[in-house]
Amino acid sequence: MHKIALGGNPNSGKTSVFNALTGSHQHVGNWPGVTVERKEGELKIDSERFTLIDLPGTYSLSANSLDEKIARDFIIDKKPELTVIVIDQTNIERNFYLVLEIIEMGRPVLLVLNMDDEAKKMGINVDIDGLSKYLNVHVCKTVANRRVGIDALKEQILLAVQGQNKPKVLKFSEKTEKIIQEIEPFFKDHDQDLRRWFAIKALEKDDFLQELVGEKAYEQLNQKIELIEKSIANETDILLAEERYAVIHGIAKEFIKRVLTEEDRERFSTKIDHVVTHRIWGIPIFAGIMWLMFQLAFYVGGYFVEVVDYWFSLFANYLASVMGDSLFSAFITDAVIGGLGAFTVFLPQLFVLFLFISFLGDIGYMSRAAFVMDKFMHALGLHGKSFIPMILGFGCTVPGVMAARTLESKKDRVITILVTPLMSCGARLPVYALLGSIFFAGHEGSITFLLYMIGVVLAIIMARVFKSTFFKKEETLFIMELPPYRWPSARETFGQAFRNSWLFLKKAGTIIFAAVIIIWFLSVFPAGIDAPPQDNYIGDIGRTLEPVFKPLGFEGWEAGVALTFGILAKEIVVGTFGTLFTGQDFGELAEFAESGLKGNLMQGLQTVFPNGIAAFSFLLFVLIYTPCAAALATIKQEIGWKWMWFTAIYLFVLAYSVSLLFYNIGILFI
Amino acid sequence: MYVSEMKVGTSGKVTAIKATSMIKKRLLAMGLTPGTEFKIAKVAPMGDPIELKVRGYRLSLRKSEASCLEADTVGND
Numbered sequence: 009m010h011k012i013a014l015g016g017n018p019n020s021g022k023t024s025v026f027n028a029l030t031g032s033h034q035h036v037g038n039w040p041g042v043t044v045e046r047k048e049g050e051l052k053i054d055s056e057r058f059t060l061i062d063l064p065g066t067y068s069l070s071a072n073s074l075d076e077k078i079a080r081d082f083i084i085d086k087k088p089e090l091t092v093i094v095i096d097q098t099n100i101e102r103n104f105y106l107v108l109e110i111i112e113m114g115r116p117v118l119l120v121l122n123m124d125d126e127a128k129k130m131g132i133n134v135d136i137d138g139l140s141k142y143l144n145v146h147v148c149k150t151v152a153n154r155r156v157g158i159d160a161l162k163e164q165i166l167l168a169v170q171g172q173n174k175p176k177v178l179k180f181s182e183k184t185e186k187i188i189q190e191i192e193p194f195f196k197d198h199d200q201d202l203r204r205w206f207a208i209k210a211l212e213k214d215d216f217l218q219e220l221v222g223e224k225a226y227e228q229l230n231q232k233i234e235l236i237e238k239s240i241a242n243e244t245d246i247l248l249a250e251e252r253y254a255v256i257h258g259i260a261k262e263f264i265k266r267v268l269t270e271e272d273r274e275r276f277s278t279k280i281d282h283v284v285t286h287r288i289w290g291i292p293i294f295a296g297i298m299w300l301m302f303q304l305a306f307y308v309g310g311y312f313v314e315v316v317d318y319w320f321s322l323f324a325n326y327l328a329s330v331m332g333d334s335l336f337s338a339f340i341t342d343a344v345i346g347g348l349g350a351f352t353v354f355l356p357q358l359f360v361l362f363l364f365i366s367f368l369g370d371i372g373y374m375s376r377a378a379f380v381m382d383k384f385m386h387a388l389g390l391h392g393k394s395f396i397p398m399i400l401g402f403g404c405t406v407p408g409v410m411a412a413r414t415l416e417s418k419k420d421r422v423i424t425i426l427v428t429p430l431m432s433c434g435a436r437l438p439v440y441a442l443l444g445s446i447f448f449a450g451h452e453g454s455i456t457f458l459l460y461m462i463g464v465v466l467a468i469i470m471a472r473v474f475k476s477t478f479f480k481k482e483e484t485l486f487i488m489e490l491p492p493y494r495w496p497s498a499r500e501t502f503g504q505a506f507r508n509s510w511l512f513l514k515k516a517g518t519i520i521f522a523a524v525i526i527i528w529f530l531s532v533f534p535a536g537i538d539a540p541p542q543d544n545y546i547g548d549i550g551r552t553l554e555p556v557f558k559p560l561g562f563e564g565w566e567a568g569v570a571l572t573f574g575i576l577a578k579e580i581v582v583g584t585f586g587t588l589f590t591g592q593d594f595g596e597l598a599e600f601a602e603s604g605l606k607g608n609l610m611q612g613l614q615t616v617f618p619n620g621i622a623a624f625s626f627l628l629f630v631l632i633y634t635p636c637a638a639a640l641a642t643i644k645q646e647i648g649w650k651w652m653w654f655t656a657i658y659l660f661v662l663a664y665s666v667s668l669l670f671y672n673i674g675i676l677f678i
Numbered sequence: 679m680y681v682s683e684m685k686v687g688t689s690g691k692v693t694a695i696k697a698t699s700m701i702k703k704r705l706l707a708m709g710l711t712p713g714t715e716f717k718i719a720k721v722a723p724m725g726d727p728i729e730l731k732v733r734g735y736r737l738s739l740r741k742s743e744a745s746c747l748e749a750d751t752v753g754n755d
Binding site: 067068070072073099101102105106212213245246249250253277281285286287288290291375379380382383384386392483485486487488489490491492 | 698722729735
């Protein structure tokens with residue numbers, strides 16, 4: 009098995025190349041010890057088998073960010089047989105900066121000049137034979153998102169791996185070469201192949217060298233660099249960047265021919281940007297796009313939710329009729345089928361949200377959305393890119409948490425994920441509607457709006473708190489490319505949505521499924537399936553929790569049971585009250601009214617919540633407390649167990665504190 | 679003057695970078711080396727970040743980051 013790495017700038021089409029090469033043979037995980045996504049895929053070329061490791065997309069390898077460090081350490085330490093670098097041909101100059109840095113490492117490299125269709129339209133023509141000979145690396149052209157040039161790329165990979173050619177050492181100006189020669193002796197005890205690279209890194213003031221050479225030598229090294237800087241009246245790290253761009257300029261002059269100007273495509277993107285990031289229209293347009301996304305998710309997705317729900321209950325009923333009335337059949341129909349249903353029912357809406365998000369990303373809008381919102385989000389201690397995940401949270405926490413992946417810094421990702429559950433999701437709405445209509449008839453709308461706003465305010469407060477406690481010193485950047493607008497390929501956009509949905513099913517599914525089964529056991533044992541719930545373990549839980557929740561104003565054990573079930577999915581809180589008070593688990597008040605059970609339900613709820621203050625205290629608790637199993641499972645998948653438990657616990661404590669405070673103050677006024 | 683102070687539509691040439699290592703390295707990698715010409719293309723609706731055109735592509739950066747760059751004005755449209 010040959011090990012090869014895949015690198016490239018953000019927006020270079022690296023993901024398309026990865027997908028084109030590996031198809032469905034992909035594994036997604038994390039880089040060891042960190043929460044950066046690590047994708048690995050397999051491919052076969054002729055009879056040779058390859059593992060392709062997708063390095064994080066970066067602009068450079070100066071190892072300032074975690075992503076850059078991961079990519080660089082992988083190439084240096086794991087020594088892949090080949091590093092494939094994807095280049096956006098329409099922006100070749102800046103993309104080549106990374107290429108030069110990787111070539112400096114002296115390991116075999118293959119250049120993929122991607123987006124050849126756009127380059128042709130812009131009149132850019134790269135002489136790949138000339139470039140290949142000059143750099144002594146393999147070069148090919150692709151349109152990866154339309155799968156053009158992939159076979160040729162595979163051929164080149166095979167040749168490159170067999171040839172193991174080292175790229176040409178690209179010389180800088182004489183002056184700079186002399187400086188490098190002065191620094192190289194500091195690394196005479198180290199790998200000869202890497203000496204030049206170490207010297208370059210030293211001139212870039214990379215502090216990993218301190219460990220490599222020891223403290224004393226490092227100090228001498230720094231003194232030497234200081235002397236050099238004085239003599240050249242420039243900083244060496246700036247000098248190297250200038251030199252690299254000079255080398256790139258030389259390469260471009262020699263091997264790139266431009267026929268037309270770049271005006272055409274530029275004009276197109278400029279025109280769109282004129283509207284989309286307009287000083288006045290930018291924000292309303294962004295709001296409109298978000299509105300459209302939810303409309304689509306809830307109407308299109310909602311339609312399929314009913315279809316899925318229908319088939320699942322049909323299937324469960326069929327099984328029940330075949331298997332008869334036994335504990336085992338109840339286990340299969342309620343727990344197993346119910347458990348499967350509990351997460352597949354999410355899927356259509358999630359899929360629509362994922363689809364919309366990958367579409368927005370592929371056309372290039374996401375970075376504009378971040379651009380438009382950054383000022384506001386930055387003031388809250390977050391990043392412009394945090395806005396989309398948080399907005400998605402209003403629909404469902406799961407896609408919100410997954411969308412936080414686009415944030416490059418760990419700080420921003422973790423904080424965004426920690427506060428996204430506070431954005432009141434769609435599943436909490438039925439709870440507000442039920443209690444609102446009973447306790448605050450005529451004001452349900454205001455009550456619901458108030459709860460949403462409280463969620464947002466708490467998210468803002470908590471983001472600030474987390475920023476100033478866990479991530480005090482971390483600085484994050486907004487220095488990034490706003491890529492040109494591109495028409496996406498349906499294959500890539502749908503493919504991304506499918507992969508995200510599949511990831512959710514696979515990773516979150518097992519946890520949700522387990523949670524459903526555990527709760528089922530708690531509610532039918534030990535007294536049996538026909539006994540009322542209070543005789544089973546779940547009743548014990550409710551009674552145990554009763555004194556816990558009493559200070560919040562909830563009377564009786566039913567609130568604890570409903571909240572426990574609510575961890576499966578927040579809307580189950582409504583169904584649970586229904587079952588406990590009326591024997592029916594309808595989801596809406598109207599259905600209780602139709603079946604004449606509204607009175608029983610109201611009576612039951614009014615016993616548990618003796619007044620509006622207690623009812624609102626409960627609503628606050630539902631808004632804030634521990635997110636549902638699906639959300640927790642997704643948080644675990646994205647940032648690990650530790651943060652998952654932290655989220656579960658901090659939100660419970662926060663919910664308890666807010667409700668306690670509200671109830672005890674509120675009660676003074678009635 | 680600092681790039682953060684330049685008006686939309688003006689073009690400039692980078693003269694110096696005064697930044698922490700992290701910002702400096704990223705600015706350099708993005709091609710904002712001394713001597714590079716750029717144009718202030720846009721300001722975000724809330725006044726920050728800004729958008730530059732540099733080396734044929736669009737770059738966004740916060741004003742705080744742009745204030746690490748010193749530049750001379752070379753043109754105006």
